[in-house]
Amino acid sequence: MIILPAIDIKDGNCVRLFKGDYSTVQKVAESPYIAAQRFADAGATWMHMVDLDGAKDAKLVNADLIADVAKSSGLSVEVGGGIRDMKAVEYYLSRGINRVILGSAAVKDPQFVVDAVKNYGDKIVVGIDAKDGMVRAEGWIDSSDINYIELAKRMEDVGVKTIVFTDIDQDGTLAGPNLKQLDDLVHQVDCNIIASGGVAVLKDIINLAELDVYGAICGKAIYSGNLDLKLALEMTRKI
Template identity: 85%
Template sequence: MIILPAIDIKGGECVRLVKGDYSTAQKVIESPYLAAQRFADAGANWMHMVDLDGAKDAKLVNADLIADVAKSSGLSVEVGGGIRDMKAVEYYLSHGINRVILGSAAVKDQQFVIDAVNTFGDQIVIGIDAKDGMVRAEGWLDNSEINYIELAKRMEDVGVKTIVFTDIEQDGTLAGPNLKQLDSLIKSVSCNIIASGGVAVLKDIKNLIELNAYGAICGKSIYSGSLDLRQAIETTRNS
């Protein structure tokens, strides 16, 4: 399992939210460059970055900053937030980003997902964000009538290989990931599943390894100090 420490960008700063509520945004480190350097120093190979402004505004907002942070870090990077068309996908993939995450587009524009997967293959990741099992979009502000497993199966059918699953109720809470929903998802599709939301302590990492999750995104736990990133990475390598 891979550990993906997270950097969420809002207004050019590295922040964390609680349950996706933009009003809870709190700056967690002096700069995203410093965060990325610390991740690399701890032994991370991957980093997860989100343009929060982009997710809300449905367009790229902090893309130049994200690409620059990614380049300076030397890490493999996946990026989500505001990626709504092929031009946005191409921008990131031509600026050193390894994978792009399509979230709202998976709900609202399946043809775009199909075209992106056909063109870029494994570099396209789908982000499924759910509350009470139902998918949300547009920076988690819009409800849908789609169950998270139903959407995952649709994405599997069009060739998607990797899914980031976030239980919004757990995100930013340090209350542990939703193991029940993750287990159901992992057993329902053949896609690689990256768990996001709620990871707090080393036990959470061990639980996700037992579920056979492909990856775990860790944000607030790292910044708060409840999870030692180096120890988490070593745990996955020894499992």
């Protein structure tokens, strides 16, 4: 299992939210460059980045900054937030980003996902964000009538290989990931599943590894000091 330390960008700053609520924004590092360097120094090989302004505004907002931070870090990077058309996909991939995450587009423009997968294969990841098991979009503001497993199956059918699953009620809470929903998802699709939301301590990492998920995104736990990234990385290499 890989660990992906996270950098969420809002107004150019490295921040965290509580349950996806933009009114709870909190700056958690001096700069995204410094945060990324700390991840690299701890031994991380991957990093997860999100353009929060882009997710809310449905367009690329902090893309230049994200691409530059990714390049300077030397890490493999996946990026989400505001990627709504092929031009946005091409922007990131042409600047060395390894994977782009399509979230709202999977709900609102499934043909775009089909075309993106056709063009870029496993560089296309789908982000499924759910509250009470139902998918949300547009920076988690818009609700839908699609169950998260149903959407995952649809994405698998069109060739998506990797899914980032977030339980919104766990995100930023340090309350532990939603193991039940993740376990159900792992057993319903053959895609690589990256768990996002709620990771707080090493025990959470162990629990996720036992579910046989592909990856775990860790954000607030690292910034708060609850989770020692270096120790977590060393442990996952032994599991």
